[in-house]
Amino acid sequence: MDDASPIKPSLTVLLASPRGFCAGVDRAIQIVERAIEKYGAPVYVRHEIVHNKHVVERLRALGAVFVEELEECPDDRPVVFSAHGVPKSVPAEAKQRQMLYLDATCPLVSKVHVEAQRHYDAGREIVLIGHEGHPEVVGTMGQLPEGTVRLIETADDAETFEPIDPMNVAFVTQTTLSVDDTADIVAVLQRRFPGIAAPHKEDICYATTNRQEAVKQLAEQSDLLLVVGSRNSSNSVRLVEVGLRGGAAEGKLLDDASGLDWAWLEGVRTVGVTAGASAPELLVQGLLDKLSTRYELTIQDVAPTRETVTFKLPRVLTT
Structure with a gap:
């Protein structure tokens, strides 16, 4: 007679959507990938292209070299400016040095x-x-x-x-x-200052707003909120803060499934899961897979908004 498998406790996962990559992050990563394809390795990148260590490590393996300042780059190799944008002095120096540079600043x-x-x-x-x-x-x-x-x-x-x-x-x-x-x-x-001039349209980007709205919707039902993202990712850190303010009993930021502490789940019946705008979906799936090793998961999508935004790549990479 076969031994019966132990019955896993049930766990409800509220999965936020949208989550993970936004159009600006997707474009920036593609710019580095296409540059390596077109010009060969190495391609230099000033600062982390986006704030996610898994993305950076994958691109490094493809041939990207990450530096802090332009002075670390040779004149004869392409350099990509990160999605966060750069001071005007940086492209000015690149022009003066006659460098090939690609600006991945989010539009x-x-x-x-x-x-x-x-x-x-x-x-x-x-x-x-x-x-x-x-x-x-x-x-x-x-x-x-x-x-x-x-x-x-x-x-x-x-x-x-x-x-x-x-x-x-x-x-x-x-x-x-x-x-x-x-x-x-x-x-x-x-x-x-009643006459202060404001932006024509709110500066906080659609992706940040959408991810925060999704977290607000699942937070009050969550005993624990798990946000996949790196600690230097501003939008990921904000998601934890927004979730806690929205009613989540506890909130944690983790780079990937390896950062999950099973002690966090003691007494937890409902977990909210989302990812910052620079976190790959693969990491979310990895977290769900790890949770499923100990729990019988019931996954519910919380999707207040659908995103259809895309940004064009620089023409030099598409011709």
């Missing part, structure tokens, strides 16, 4: 750069809502002369900010912020 980040330039040309004092030191913030501030853009990180910063001319201020934002936190900061600025 929605480029939109913020254009807005900042427009405000500067109109003579306005510019506030950037964002996180100090993040590559996107460094790139946006680097579009304009040093000292032109003032960084605000919190509502308290917005309360104490003193512009030169309170009647002539504009704001732009990092694209990967918490929608709710940013709304709080903007509310302070608009209360203090």
Whole structure:
């Protein structure tokens, strides 16, 4: 007589959609892949192309060399600028050195750069809502002369900010912020400076907004929220924060299934699962596979939005 297999406890998984790669990340990764195909290895990449260690390692294996600054790149090999954008000084140096460079800046980040330039040309004092030191913030501030853009990180910063001319201020934002936190900061600025110039369309990108909305929908039903993403990924970290604020009893950020601690699941009956905009779907599947080794999973999709956005690759890579 065969021994009966032990019965696994049941676990409900609320799977957020959309999750994982956004159009800007997908485009940036394709730019590196196509560049390696077209020009051969090595292709240099200034900063991590996107904030995910698995993506970076895979591209490194294909022949990408990741560097911090342009000075580390030889003149005779292609260089790709990351999806987060770069200060104007970087392409200027590349041109001066007659380098072949490919700009993988997300078009929605480029939109913020254009807005900042427009405000500067109109003579306005510019506030950037964002996180100090993040590559996107460094790139946006680097579009304009040093000292032109003032960084605000919190509502308290917005309360104490003193512009030169309170009647002539504009704001732009990092694209990967918490929608709710940013709304709080903007509310302070608009209360203090009623005439402040705002973006024509919200700067926080559609993908960040959509992923946060999906997490809000599953959070209040989740005993535990698992977000697949790297710790240096702003949008991934924000997903954990949004989930906890939305009612999840606990929230954890993990690079992949190997980061799962079974102790987190003690007493848990419902798990919410999502992934930051730079995390491959393969990692989500790996997490579900690991959960299924100990639990009988019931997977429910939570999909408030469908995404159909795509961005074109640079023409030099498609001809």
